[in-house]
Amino acid sequence: MARRYPDTHVLYRHLTREFPLIVKGEGCWLIDEDGRRYLDGCGGAYVASLGHGVTEVVDAVSAQIRSVAYVSGMSFTNRAAETLADLMAGLALGDLGHFYFLSSGSDAVEAALKLARQYWVERGHPGKSVIVAPEPGYHGNTLLTLSAGARQHYRKYFEPWLLDVPRIPAPYEYRCPCRGADQSCPRCSGAVLEKTLLRIGPEKVAAFIAEPVGGSSTGASVPRPGYWRTIREICDRHQVLWISDEVLVGAGRTGTWSALEPYGAVPDIQVMGKGISGGYAPLASVAVPRRIADVLARGSGALLHAQTFSHTPMMCAAGVAAIQYLRDHELVSRCATMGRVLHRELGALRALPHVGDIRGRGLLAGIEFVADKESRAPFPRAARFAERFTSAAQQAGLMVWPNIGHADGTDGDLVMLAPPFIISEEEIGEIVARFRTALNNVNGEQ
């Protein structure tokens, strides 16, 4: 029996929808109290990368809680935080060797932005405060991260509280006026950032923040091979810190630990979240090199972002166990291999009505729906295509993640897939079959 507001005391994420009650997770599947099975095609919110019910991780977290669940990061360190930082340093890009642990992606992006600002003030550049970010883009739901994000429907009631954040167009070939065909296109190459920095005055800019591969905001758009090296050069030339937000696409999701690995470019600050702990505890991280942390160490002495649950043993133990499990079972390379299978099989959906584009890397895929394939015209928002598809998919026992508004801020419908890295070929076949059923049902309603 599904639950809905106000029949119970829970204030649900949506107040007009029903919520099935999940009682168990097994591998790539979720099971509700009535025994209905859902294929977890997006790992919840891109979180369950190891799959559900991994006893090694459960045992490690419970062992940590039995020994000590919580100590304040104000007074103590703990073995789980030390081990997690060592493991992540071993996997990190370039000089990103020091880690601050928090319990959500929004908290970590907020901390990274504050760190960038604090770094410039402590280096004697108090005029550097502006954040530049791409549109479409999403970086979290606290007020500073909401300011950095460009998702209008999340921002609309809170505009009076948000900062002005100058934008560059995100690398998004399917929606670029050049349609990805122009090799010299400044949007697709990243060169557009330079013009924006010069317009603002680089001496006022603290940081440029962006996702290295698109998450749901651009439906897994993959920038060109030279994109991030161009961004690195521009940021260096103008003394702007580059923050890579890998909350959604990091921790192996695109087939490499960092989504930036294939680009050969290293950011100044990197944020991860979601899949680092596989969902066995809330966990996010901010990675910095010594050249940045030392400025604070020599100055104020601390990142001014104290939170009760930062560096908590229980949360870090989940990260340690999840990363060890990924490593022992070679799941990141499996993600790359099974990602190729997923994208090959999804290719069959291109021929279906209203499938405009399918893109992504590793076990991350975005499927963009359009009213007209030739012109790429989106459906009007009132048609609620993404929402109707998502509920049809749930009816067919497939969980996907919808996104709207990417075409012009209001219109645009896409759904995302990001299954656990343990997914089998047979289960990928199930994703494609259930996707097809859901789309046929939605198209039948038109």
Ligand SMILES: Cc1ncc(COP(=O)(O)O)c(C=O)c1O
């Ligand atoms: C790119 C990106 N950054 C930040 C966040 C915020 O993370 P959280 O929802 O854990 O606060 C998200 C969440 O979806 C995200 O996709």
